[in-house]
């Protein structure tokens with residue numbers, strides 16, 4: 001139903017896949033929704049195909065669109081991230097009044113959101129950068145939403161977003177995350193964790209396929225079974241579906257006809273870059289980004305495959321297949337746990353750096369539904385932060401420490417097996433190194449500090465007394481205290 005005279009509670013600008021699905025979600029949930037797209041064809045198409053799903057108020061100009069909104073006006077931008085978003089923000093800020101709220105629901109880089117929030121606030125309007133997860137399906141049926149921006153805008157925006165978000169046990173998968181860029185920051189890290197989660201699933205598949213010699217359909221059954229236990233999650237569920245799928249053209253397993261070159265849209269890379277900038281070791285996420293980059297290095301890979309690189313001695317799998325499957329399950333669980341623990345570390349560091357005061361419990365709550373990394377496991381993460389919101393690391397929670405007791409030996413065996421089989425398992429292996437580094441009483445960083453002092457007089461701290469020291473390396477090698 002469309003009514004040009006009715007004022008809308010919310011508006012959506014940008015009616016490609018995400019925007020039109022989000023607009024339909026608003027309308028289906030009882031909101032009158034104003035819709036506008038730069039080229040009017042998309043607006044017409046939406047109304048024609050779905051106008052009966054609820055109350056839509058279509059406009060062909062941004063001025064009419066703004067005039068069709070009830071005050072304080074609230075408009076969500078769902079256009080291509082980058083310059084297009086800036087252009088639409090400018091048009092809306094121009095046409096709107098003081099106190100109106102502009103929401104960017106695209107995948108913006110959080111530093112852009114910080115900048116935009118400042119600019120829009122200077123023009124007397126509110127700006128909310130909201131991370132929206134769940135893809136097209138989530139936008140239509142209930143995404144997880146991570147809005148940042150000023151707390152006041154949450155007062156008016158909250159109930160509308162709650163009406164369309166996914167819902168788990170009566171709790172909507174949306175909450176105010178923190179000021180300015182906080183929402184887009186946590187969405188970025190969510191996507192980074194998603195990269196790592198997908199990669200560890202991929203590594204498990206690779207080991208079962210080429211280590212244990214299993215067929216995709218058989219592995220699909222293994223993933224189905226895993227989905228009823230600790231690993232119960234959307235990503236494990238869809239992995240079973242993909243592995244069971246046959247290519248409609250050839251009848252071969254679909255996974256065998258898909259090119260093994262994975263793309264990366266940017267958020268995973270941003271998470272890795274930000275981890276480096278903040279000095280947070282998000283090794284699982286970074287390795288996942290590198291693994292995708294390596295998969296797409298087709299020229300190098302084909303040169304290396306032509307027998308150019310020695311493989312060394314490759315061993316056959318020498319353990320019982322069912323034992324190996326269970327070991328791989330546990331290694332997958334362990335590496336996934338590390339990825340989440342590292343992701344939450346990055347969020348904590350970002351929150352401190354930018355003064356956002358992000359509560360990790362909120363994220364473990366809203367990520368339980370709607371988003372790509374939704375998993376049963378998030379209930380455990382929520383319980384961990386409920387017990388201690390200042391956990392030094394997620395893996396130090398008593399429940400997860402207990403889990404790691406059961407996971408550590410299988411995890412080590414799988415990394416050894418992958419090495420002997422000559423199969424890549426970059427996140428399984430690097431996560432184990434990270435874990436052993438955290439546990440280690442002494443790290444080679446002592447030697448590195450010695451090297452740095454040798455070539456650059458960078459000085460070092462001592463274990464036995466306070467102060468900063470230097471050795472006169474090119475002189476008499478005496479010790480001097482520099483402060």
Ligand code: NBP
Pocket residue numbers: 013014015016017018019037038039042078079080081083084085087088105106107108132133134135136
């Ligand atoms: P796209 O990212 O493909 O963007 C297309 C939309 O942007 C169209 O409505 C287009 O209008 C509009 N647009 C462009 Br391009 N330049 C514009 C400009 N200068 N002024 C006004 N409008 C402009 O759409 P999408 O895939 O629906 O994604 C929307 C946002 O949601 C993106 O930021 C994306 O990163 C994010 N996101 C997407 C997903 C997903 O699964 N696809 C998931 C989560 C978040 P036109 O019709 O006139 O060309």
